[in-house]
Amino acid sequence: MEIFVRVFFSYFFEGKNFAAIRNLIFEFSPLEFCARPNRKNMDLVMSYVLAHGRVARATWFYRLIGLILVCTAFGMLGKYVAGETGATLFAALFVWCSCAISTQRLHDIGKSGWSLLFFLIPVFGPIWLFVQLTSKGAEGSNRYGKDPLSRQGYLTVNIAH
Known part of the structure; x- marks a missing residue:
């Protein structure tokens, strides 16, 4: 290798x-x-499974691309090893994780995860949802958590000495 x-x-x-x-x-x-397993590793795994908190546009996009690649590769491997059942398992995992990540993205713009149900409306639903998922997030904290792009207290220099 x-x-x-x-x-x-x-x-x-x-x-x-x-x-x-x-x-x-x-x-x-x-x-x-x-x-x-430490807290940082577990937080990363949980961010793919649970729909809590907020995520920025770029982070959402990169997580979704990574999820697509991983689930496609393991889905093909699962189909080879266990047939359609193996592929179905990774397809279900993809749907669950992509919904969790997209819910976090909707939280960033101040909308509930239930907005994902607009995807079920033919033609206009997916377009509306794509526009919402790619729009700029709300600045500052909202009811779903703090702003993921906030840099408050990021670089504080004490020059009093």
């Missing part, structure tokens, strides 16, 4: 520090993730 990565990255990133790129790729270990 490392040979493939070395050839691939040497082709696309000529002149770059390969050791730094390799360390970045192999830094995350799924075994380490399962062996030592």
